[in-house]
């Protein structure tokens with residue numbers, strides 16, 4: 265498999281001023297991972313884990329403090345310019361749109377900036393507008409657009425130089441579920457065109473559906489790398505259950521050593537929804553019997569372990 269991104273022992277410090285004293289914050293503590301050509305690679309992790317910092321280093325917006333980062337075999341520090349012509353990026357929730365321009369003018373501006381040959385510009389822009397389904401809006405001024413449409417403008421802009429690698433930092437943040445799904449379909453279509461995509465997201469279902477492989481990062485360190493299936497497989501010793509019940513005593517539930525990662529949602533005055541994990545050595549009957557000792561069980565069902573379940577277990581251990 266062709267490694268298009270190679271990250272080795274990457275560290276990144278920020279210097280933070282605290283009451284006139286300078287402090288060093290180590291945002292990345294020596295992370296290593298590779299991304300293969302053509303794959304969608306997901307970077308997941310809690311707020312402040314170091315995802316955006318990683319993307320900024322990989323896109324040459326920030327220099328590494330130490331370590332080695334190669335993009336298409338080129339060094340991010342020494343060969344930044346060559347790298348920049350082959351990549352592009354989009355940060356979710358970006359404001360940087362020139363609202364007074366029409367989307368056509370906006371893309372034309374970036375086409376010139378990226379030195380797309382003039383003879384190719386119009387075709388490229390037309391193709392991109394089709395991809396993000398904004399052809400009918402090409403002469404509309406961007407300030408009239410909704411958040412979801414602006415996000416699609418950003419995606420079109422990030423493809424203007426025909427990049428081999430596209431970095432998407434939280435591309436669906438703040439979007440309604442229908443628009444978010446639209447963006448996911450666009451990402452899938454891009455991947456079919458063999459563009460390598462590095463994606464960060466806080467939506468585990470999105471990562472599970474889209475990503476070929478995932479790296480989970482926490483407090484500046486990579487905790488695990490693998491396919492979504494491999495990552496979920498690490499928790500095959502756990503079974504997940506969902507129950508509806510009455511007369512809940514949360515204290516007894518959390519104290520019971522059989523039930524782990526207990527989540528409780530109140531449905532109405534006396535009805536509750538529970539989700540929890542138990543060791544897979546426990547039978548359904550045993551789980552039901554033990555649960556009945558602390559709540560009045562109305563229904564109990566075994567569920568498949570999700571990427572979110574795996575993620576929570578990994579990130580908790582990482583803390």
Ligand SMILES: Nc1ncnc2c1ncn2[C@@H]1O[C@H](COP(=O)(O)OP(=O)(O)OP(=O)(O)O)[C@@H](O)[C@H]1O
Pocket residue numbers: 278279280289291309310311312313314315316317318
């Ligand atoms: N410009 C900066 N100056 C100082 N510290 C920073 C700066 N940018 C980020 N940090 C710190 O570095 C760490 C990593 O931040 P980063 O933005 O990379 O996290 P993230 O994983 O992208 O988080 P989120 O999910 O919230 O976007 C955090 O502790 C953050 O506070």
Ligand SMILES: [Mg+2]
Pocket residue numbers: 315316317433
């Ligand atoms: Mg971030």
